[in-house]
Amino acid sequence: xxxxxxxxxxxxxxxxxxxxxxxxxxxxxxxxxxxxxxxxxxxxxxxxxxxxxxxxxxxxxxxxxxxxxxxxxxxxxxxxxxxxxxxxxxxxxxxxxxxxxxxxxxxxxxxxxxxxxxxxxxxxxxxxxxxxxxxxxxxxxxxxxxxxxxxxxxxxxxxxxxxxxxxxxxxxx
Amino acid sequence: xxxxxxxxxxxxxxxxxxxxxxxxxxxxxxxxxxxxxxxxxxxxxxxxxxxxxxxxxxxxxxxxxxxxxxxxxxxxxxxxxxxxxxxxxxxxxxxxxxxxxxxxxxxxxxxxxxxxxxxxxxxxxxxxxxxxxxxxxxxxxxxxxxxxxxxxxxxxxxxxxxxxxxxxxxxxxxxxxxxxxxxxxxxxxxxxxxxxxxxxxxxxxxxxxxxxxxxxxxxxxxxxxxxxxxxxxxxxxxxxxxxxxxxxxxxxxxxxxxxxxxxxxxxxxxxxxxxxxxxxxxxxxxxxxxxxxxxxxxxxxxxxxxxxxxxxxxxxxxxxxxxxxxxxxxxxxxxxxxxxxxxxxxxxxxxxxxxxxxxxxxxxxxxxxxxxxxxxxxxxxxxxxxxxxxxxxxxxxxxxxxxx
Numbered sequence: 001x002x003x004x005x006x007x008x009x010x011x012x013x014x015x016x017x018x019x020x021x022x023x024x025x026x027x028x029x030x031x032x033x034x035x036x037x038x039x040x041x042x043x044x045x046x047x048x049x050x051x052x053x054x055x056x057x058x059x060x061x062x063x064x065x066x067x068x069x070x071x072x073x074x075x076x077x078x079x080x081x082x083x084x085x086x087x088x089x090x091x092x093x094x095x096x097x098x099x100x101x102x103x104x105x106x107x108x109x110x111x112x113x114x115x116x117x118x119x120x121x122x123x124x125x126x127x128x129x130x131x132x133x134x135x136x137x138x139x140x141x142x143x144x145x146x147x148x149x150x151x152x153x154x155x156x157x158x159x160x161x162x163x164x165x166x167x168x169x170x171x172x173x
Numbered sequence: 174x175x176x177x178x179x180x181x182x183x184x185x186x187x188x189x190x191x192x193x194x195x196x197x198x199x200x201x202x203x204x205x206x207x208x209x210x211x212x213x214x215x216x217x218x219x220x221x222x223x224x225x226x227x228x229x230x231x232x233x234x235x236x237x238x239x240x241x242x243x244x245x246x247x248x249x250x251x252x253x254x255x256x257x258x259x260x261x262x263x264x265x266x267x268x269x270x271x272x273x274x275x276x277x278x279x280x281x282x283x284x285x286x287x288x289x290x291x292x293x294x295x296x297x298x299x300x301x302x303x304x305x306x307x308x309x310x311x312x313x314x315x316x317x318x319x320x321x322x323x324x325x326x327x328x329x330x331x332x333x334x335x336x337x338x339x340x341x342x343x344x345x346x347x348x349x350x351x352x353x354x355x356x357x358x359x360x361x362x363x364x365x366x367x368x369x370x371x372x373x374x375x376x377x378x379x380x381x382x383x384x385x386x387x388x389x390x391x392x393x394x395x396x397x398x399x400x401x402x403x404x405x406x407x408x409x410x411x412x413x414x415x416x417x418x419x420x421x422x423x424x425x426x427x428x429x430x431x432x433x434x435x436x437x438x439x440x441x442x443x444x445x446x447x448x449x450x451x452x453x454x455x456x457x458x459x460x461x462x463x464x465x466x467x468x469x470x471x472x473x474x475x476x477x478x479x480x481x482x483x484x485x486x487x488x489x490x491x492x493x494x495x496x497x498x499x500x501x502x503x504x505x506x507x508x509x510x511x512x513x514x515x516x517x518x519x520x521x522x523x524x525x526x527x528x529x530x531x532x533x534x535x536x537x538x539x540x541x542x543x544x545x546x547x548x549x550x551x552x553x554x555x556x557x558x559x560x561x562x563x564x565x566x567x568x569x570x571x572x573x574x575x576x577x
Contacts, residue, residue: 024508026271055401057511057522059537066528076511076524076539086511108401111547119235129183134228134576144236 001085002028004050013040018092027076027088034091034099041075041089042105052077055102056086058112060120064146069094071122075102093122101127119144184212184224193221201307201562208572211549211565218558223550227575234577238536242502243269243343246536251337253540254574256299257292258338259285259328260516266341267422268512268523272505273343275477280468281345282423287358287461288331288340290454291324294365296517297405297447300569304444305376307566308385313375320365327357343503344478345471358462362455373448383441390552390564391439401544404519406568409446410438416515428457440567477503502531518542518569542574 009017009030016036023029032040044052057076064070075089091099101124103109113124114133121142123130132139140153189195194215199205208229214222234253238246250261263285270277298321302314325335330351332338340347376382392402397410407414415432417425433449435442471478479498480491507529513522519541526535545568553561 024506026510054398056513056520057524057537057539059524059539061526061535066534074524076522086513088511106401107396107399108544108547111543115543134231136228143233150236150240 001050001079001087005030005044005087008044008047008050009040012043016040025088027086029088029090031090031092034093034097037075037089037091038100038102038105041077041102044077045105051079052087053080054078055106055108058109058116060116060122060144062120062144062146069097071095071120073099073116073122095121098123098125100125103127118142121145182212182224182226184214184222187214187222189214190216192216196558198561198565202303202566202570205565209570209575211561213553213558213561215558220553220556220558220561223553223561225546225549227546227572229576230572231576234538235536238533240532242531243505243533244502246532247341248337248339251339252573253538253577254296254516254518254521254542254571255336256571257296257517258336259288259292259340260296260514261521262339262341263289264512264514264516264521265523266343267514268510268525269343269503269505271512272508272510272525272527273477273503275344275472275474277345277472278466278468278470280466281470281472283461283465284346284350284470285341286423286425286428287458287465288328290458290461291327291358291361293454293517294451295321295324296569297451300567301372301376301444301447304440304563304566305382307562308382310376310379310382313372316375317368317372320361320368323361323364327354327361330354330357342471342478344474345469349470355462355465358458362459362462365455366452369448369451373445376444385559385563386441386444386567387439388437389440389560390556390567391437391442392548392552393438396548396551397438397545400548402519402548403541403544404515404517405446405450406438406443406545407519408433409435409442411436416513416520420513422512422514424461428460430454430457440563443567504529504531505533513539516541518571518574519545538577540574540577542569542571543576546570546575 013036016033018031018033021031044050054077056078059074061072061074062070063072069092071093073091073093076086078086093099099122101109101113111133113127114131116122117124117130118132118134119142141148184195196213196215198211198213205211210226212224213220234249237249247262247265250265251258253261298317302317305313328338329335332340332347392410394410394412397407398412411434413432413434418432430453433446435446475491475494480494484491485495505527507527509526511522511524513520520539521541522539524537524539525533528534549565552564
């Protein structure tokens with residue numbers, strides 16, 4: 001499966017491949033440019049012999065301090081009932097960059113894209129309703145970012161510090 | 174402090190036509206009581222538009238996963254689907270074990286499979302029972318609740334807890350099975366089989382139940398796939414996908430069982446698929462319990478599984494392992510893994526990104542409810558108000574799985 005998709009991408013969409021990086025994973029992974037995600041996924045959905053017609057998962061990773069660009073949006077797809085053939089597509093993004101929504105290809109992308117926006121602050125262009133899904137509307141920041149303070153804004157100490165503060169108080173008392 | 178404001182509802186901002194009514198649906202189902210909100214726009218008794226708002230039980234599990242060690246996060250997975258907790262535990266543990274590339278003894282896998290199939294039965298009893306209650310058939314649930322209680326008692330004897338079992342550990346089980354385990358499980362199977370038949374005949378011989386479920390809230394196979402359905406809801410629409418068969422984990426390729434498939438994805442077909450799945454689960458449990466091997470309840474890997482207490486007090490090596498495990502946790506090698514298991518509601522996936530530290534860099538849970546519940550507005554549009562209740566409870570929404 002990996003070779004088929006690889007040669008398919010190289011033949012038809014070579015200008016959408018952003019880089020080739022080997023990572024230790026059980027999923028064949030392909031890196032795409034943001035503008036390539038819609039044409040590639042919609043072609044692979046019906047391409048004979050590949051038919052990645054099931055959107056299995058959609059999430060993002062914040063690589064703060066580890067990699068540049070900072071964010072990666074991960075699309076996990078699989079073909080029919082062959083669930084052992086899962087394939088991952090990734091789009092790397094810098095903060096503030098947007099990625100096109102795939103809601104017209106897979107209806108199920110609606111909530112996961114809103115969730116990624118809610119928790120990471122990555123916007124999807126073309127989504128009919130790019131609002132918060134899980135957190136309240138008046139919530140500040142995007143909690144799954146690595147630089148989001150654990151106790152919320154205004155109290156930017158770590159849990160460990162909290163422990164020692166209380167320990168000191170106890171010892172002094 | 175924070176609250177869901179009116180801006181959350183696109184429906185509430187809409188200008189309604191003359192005679193239309195905006196209604197908060199419920200609480201009609203245990204999931205709708207305060208932790209899940211459905212707003213529907215009514216024209217008489219006909220549903221014109223619907224919207225669901227989630228997030229009321231959000232507990233930042235994924236953020237916690239980035240802070241906790243691998244064994245600590247196990248406790249969080251219990252709270253995801255609180256109707257069949259062992260299934261979530263097992264999904265997480267299998268993912269971590271695959272990343273560490275460790276093998277567990279056969280007995281561990283057997284017990285894990287038995288426990289997960291019993292949990293699936295428990296989950297389906299709740300779903301079908303509550304569906305009956307929502308439609309006014311109370312006694313069906315009570316018939317099966319007795320047997321569900323029996324399963325809970327076995328879990329209690331096995332793990333010491335009823336609801337949040339935290340049963341597995343990386344490399345094995347928390348503790349060995351108790352001596353009468355085999356006998357107890359056999360008693361459960363013996364009692365459940367006739368009870369399921371009785372429950373099914375109670376429902377499908379009832380004219381009211383059939384009228385209210387047949388052809389209601391249906392979804393086409395193509396649409397269900399597009400929405401990312403999985404599990405019984407997908408199979409009720411006629412798609413025979415099951416992770417246990419397509420991508421076997423544990424010993425699911427070695428046991429005999431069939432995948433029940435429905436036709437039109439309606440409430441009735443979802444109920445019947447779950448009924449048949451209970452029978453198939455009992456079939457799997459029966460095969461396993463008859464061939465239950467003997468042996469240790471964990472693999473012999475002291476740097477991953479906590480060493481025996483008697484050894485810890487006497488040997489320096491074991492003491493060091495014990496200390497390292499408690500203080501620093503398991504170090505999982507750098508890499509990524511996606512582990513999919515078939516939970517009671519469908520494909521439960523754990524996606525772990527490890528940077529070689531004591532806690533994962535990123536944990537993501539692919540929870541089945543989150544994917545299929547977004548189709549709820551489309552399913553109920555155009556149906557009657559009373560049908561929305563049946564549609565919702567047959568989908569088996571677990572709010573803990575919607576937002577984690």
